[in-house]
Amino acid sequence: MLNFPFARRTRISLLLLALVASVAACNKPADPASEAAAPAADNAAATSVAYVSTQDGGVDVIDLATMQVTKQLDVKAEGPRGLGVTDDGKKLIVATKENESISVIDTATGEVVQQINVGKNPEFVRVSGNYAYVSSEPSAKGGPPPKPGAKPEEEDDDDDDEKIPAKIAVVDLTKGEKIREITGGPETEGVEFSADGKQLVITNEADNTVTVHDIATGELLKTISTHEYGDRPRGIKVSPDGSTYLATLEFGNKFMVMDKDFNVVRTVDTAATPYGIAYDAKGDRIFVATNKAKLLQVFDAKTFEKIKDVPTGNRCWHFSFTPDNKNILLACGKSDAVFVIDADKLEVTKQVEVKNMPWGVVTFPKAMGSLENAK
Template identity: 50%
Template sequence: MRFRYKAACVASMTVIASLTQAATPTAYVTSETAGVGVIDLDQMTLKQTISLGKDGPRGLSLNADGTKLYVANKATGDLSEIDTSTGKIVRRAKIGQNPEFVRVFKGYAYVTYEPGESGGPPGAPGEPPKEEHEDENSPPAEIAIVDLKSLKVVHSVKSGHETEGVEFSPDGKELLVTNEGDDTVSVYRVGTGKPLRTVKLAKGSRPRGIKASPDGKQYVVTLENANKFVVLNGRDLKTVKTVDTKTGPYGVAFDPQGKRLFVAASRDKTLQVFDAKTYEHVSDVPVGQRCWHFSFTPDGAKLLLACGRSNAVYVLDAANYQTIKQIGDLPLAWGIVTYPASAGSIGSK
């Protein structure tokens, strides 16, 4: 009887702990030299840093219930599966050279990697950024499709050069990726990776971020070198509009209400705001250096920007775009996602 009572108490405490963790809104941000920062969104403080050694984490994505975090490790060429309740690495999947972007969707992780990339490790603080590039004769990038049950690569699909952003069609049937090195957007079948079509954009424009519009009728693609974004028709991917931005547009996302479009002009220390219907310019918001990716908080009240050269996450009021605070100790902050899921340049609600 006493044993049953103790067992019941332990089980109850475990459930309570799990519910408490699940009830606390959390952001996860990759720091290329520190690991993964865990931010308590109620307190807006860095409560933990999950060390990944010298792995060089970049892209990251959560599973649907937030119990597992998947991180692409550039230095070790693999994908880490992290138990978010303990902060411990559970499993690893070998991907290939230079894995970067990760999106989890319907039981699979889609991981871009770049066997031809020749960029080196990040420079020391204060040094100018080292640009990554591929020779035009180098191998194209690939997309590893990882089954999350086995954490094994079940398909590897050749893409363009320097594959960057990843998005899914509103009907969940297609995977779209941007290819910086050859200025294209490639489309594949979800699950199998079967190539469907490739769309050419302006030469030398370097497409990076991609996001579907809230109504599912269009895609927005940022063009880093052209200092523009293009709006593509959701059916045929033809360009319907081109909009000027500040320097180096990268991360892109619509707000949770679908009223505003946000673009991180990473080389201009600016977050730009546009009308989500007309794409007219609304506002320019000063932020930190090299803010590549960003996310709304789950309640939509704040914006979190991972600013790599400021070594911090900037926290903005989503209503007036004013900076509330900076969360530091995140050297070379790169990607950011939240649980519960929210709108952002990597994740989606």
């Protein structure tokens, strides 16, 4: 054994002790307090969420990892319906009926940062880049469809009101203001972008048309009458490959299939009063929410044969896939619930309580649904 001088042995011992302490520190579990101090924005970015508008309340936020409502956002107005999220997830845009505006919400804080007037009775919201497109229904009368064989109710004598054209408000989200309007038909409802992003496709309930507009100029490019197929067009959706457009005909109990040039190629029968419609992310299946029938119907996107009827709740209008495409979230207004449906088994697996008449649902990251398309 070597006999080092005492001072030298002491220095080596101290160095060894320091090395051992350093290794132990590296292997020590992270301090929970330090983890809690991580920026909230980072935690939020890592969490997939769904935003659910409620007509008699605000917006409920569902954590998609737990399928639980984690917070409720006050939109600072009454009658929230259509909603959309920006591509970066930082802003949520909500149409609020009673004050004729949209509320712009900071998703990190949950606070309304701006309210922008868009016109009477705003409904659908679609967001593309830094712009929001918001449909309105200035002459909306609503009401249930007539029973088969029944005489339609007499219309009001106010023909001028009935002919009020609807507008699609174009809102610059960077400037925080409405910059122009695109004129639609009376009671403009659903809004969709063409596959190339250059055109806006909208459904017009009151005159039973689907109209196609140039987004840059607002010019009307084409009008498709739905009356011979069914009345009151509502939902509108483009296929993931851009080759097909679908429009639900609420009073026809059908959806209409159009090619890429907006020529009607066929209709497909549905259960009573179809509304929200969407493809899955691959474009293999079509999903339709049928309000009166209380079903989410699933069709083969190539053959248009029905695959399955999924029983749901009361007044289920709009739905979205989750970002991982494993589940479908269906907002059922008069059931005060969001139904969670397994996208493969096509079975309801859970109901998430969402009170105050849930209307629409979108997610972030964005996913396919009746109000949104996946990015």
